[in-house]
Amino acid sequence: MMFEVLKNLACPPDEHPTRCAVLKDQFLKLSQYYQLRTAENYTVLNREIETLLEQEGLEEAGRIFYFSVPPFAYAEIAGHINSSCRPRPGAWLRVVLEKPFGHDLESAQQLAAELRNFFKEEEMYRVDHYLGKQAVAHILPFRDQNRQFLDPIWNRHHVERVEIVLKETVDAKGRASFYEQYGVIRDVLQNHLTEVMMYLAMELPANISSTEDVLQHKLQTFKSLQELEKTSAVIGQYQAYTSQVQEELQKAQNYFSMTPTFAGVLIHMDSLRWEGVPFILASGKALDERVGYIRVLFKNRAYCTQSEALRDAEHSQCKAKQIIFYIGHGELNSPAVLVSRNLFRPIMPEGSWREVTDHPQLHLFGQPLSDYYVYSPVKERDAYAMLISSIYHARKDFFITTENLLASWEFWTPLLDSISHQAPRLYPGGRENQHLLDFEMLGQELSFTLAEPVEFLDTSKQTPDDYQTIQAKFRNSSLVSAWPEELVSQLASDLEAVAARAVARSGEFHLALSGGSSPVVLFQRLAKHHYGFPWKRTHLWLVDERCVPLSDPESNFCSLHDHLLQHVRVPYFNLHPMPVHLNRRLCVEEDQGPELYAEEIAALVTNASFDLVLLGVGTDGHTASLFPHSSSGLGGSQAVVLTESPIKPHQRMTLSLPFINKARQVFVLVLGKGKHEIVTLLSRVGNKPKKWPISGVRPSSGQLVWYMDYEALLG
């Protein structure tokens, strides 16, 4: 058995064959093979270690246990080590764990909790082998040693974008049982590429050798990551994957895997340094080349007057400016750090990195190699060799702590959930992929640049007579129905048309908007597709508000700000948030917030009649913050009232039903299967606002239009 293992062991490429044979021999002498199944097996192992130490007259420094076992076995093995195999007091214990460390936040928390029962944090070494790769391990030292050059430019004013990429030519053949449960985001992006991103984006600690400081700065960066939406990612799957899964997992011929083998994800950060800078993470199997790199591309604002022929070719300010940490493989076929010559000459540690000056006729990222200062390691080292040596030296810099791990899962899990039923784009694999997987950024969203070719379309996704918008009646009012994207696009266009008519008529447009999740897609659509919208003439009012500070993420105004206002130019004096936060108190009756809002409306809106009110519907039939059996707002003469919601946050401020009914137009947006039941019920009931407040929405002299997607309408 040991000989079999040894046959497959290789020494580093620069090790002389004779010395390699000696090393293997030594390794064999020091190795013993035990099968560890029962608690007794571990007790025997412990006894034998102690006997051996005694025989050799050695004092034990410590023990390393390397868990090269599936994660389901972790807890059991950890328990045995803890109870029977800990070294004597004074000697250390180090356990090495390999990913996967969970599947999502919940499973990672569970695994972490199980391990915590047996090991202290400092005893655990969670491996992310990318942190052992030389180019990655050099990011922080590079940033540290080149502070003088980087300080002014390592920020949103100078960085155009950051790309962190791991492309592979291999596919998942032979590993389907693992890969099918994980996919590329869990396999590569959640760990390797995220860790690299942290090294690039974190604030640099004064002392980069302080593991604790590095960790704290990393955690701070995790906090600044903007939440990922479904539209933050594009996913693909190589065509042969499903048949490999069918074969390896003995699945039926009609089994289709939804596991992505390729993903591109767009990440933004809410930090002073990085706000607005796109971080693009991409990885995939069965791609055209094997390469890993990190590319920081700087903005180029120079205009060069002289013709190209007369410019200093290497240092011209008109050339692209970039810093590349080349992880390996690809055209260079070795790790490297490259800095555009028109940026600065980097300071590199002499003993471990050397400058490469004989440039082959290579082009890297659009530039000849001679345009860069190029450095490569003096001695190439395997990532695992570096990590294992760190374990011996108790250096924890390159390992993943529990906090770090959970912060990463917390960030990725919502995206993983939101795309779990999304069909990945199929790609043929290798060079044949051509431009199929190219993607582009549009604001906060990513999309493939090419439309999906017909031969790859998954017919199960096609919808009957789709993409047509149905015009019909619902509760005797106009109904527009379509698939969600078309519906929202129609609603946004109709809204712009209403705005244009109102501005033509009166010079201004008074629009009252609801909160909650449904209008968010509309806000995003308006922000990104309606550049002719008369925002300067638009007054924005709130239909309802939660009694929280306006900066609270629960606040409707905050959501309106994040998804719409920050992208368009509405004069600030045309913004009318509800006064829920007065005298440092939230919705206190004596503060008379509702009365103040009603006065503001009366002062600015002709006849106190909004041009357009946008509403939604809750599954219980509530609309605005008017809930079933509410004691206020369903009748009476008040324009604005305080109400109680059955769900948190309970206190609300809302326009009243009679006041909503004064509007010139009311649009009701209803999205999703979850609303089908209430829609069916509403199609049958009359005017019963006490039971179902939405049923009382009947503008007295205005128009009501329902915008419902097919799932809400047809289930």
Ligand SMILES: NC(=O)C1=CN([C@@H]2O[C@H](COP(=O)(O)OP(=O)(O)OC[C@H]3O[C@@H](n4cnc5c(N)ncnc54)[C@H](O)[C@@H]3O)[C@@H](O)[C@H]2O)C=CC1
């Ligand atoms: N970095 C990566 O992408 C991947 C890492 N891994 C990790 O690499 C390691 C090895 O993976 P594979 O060789 O594919 O795993 P495997 O499923 O082939 O199992 C490895 C060994 O664990 C032993 N084992 C299973 N249950 C055990 C138990 N209760 N007690 C003691 N031994 C037990 C098996 O006998 C086998 O020798 C694991 O830690 C795994 O999580 C696995 C796949 C991908």
Ligand SMILES: O=C1C[C@@H](O)[C@H](O)[C@@H](COP(=O)(O)O)O1
């Ligand atoms: O951790 C992983 C997941 C695997 O799917 C992937 O093939 C490897 C790539 O690592 P490397 O060959 O070192 O670039 O890493």
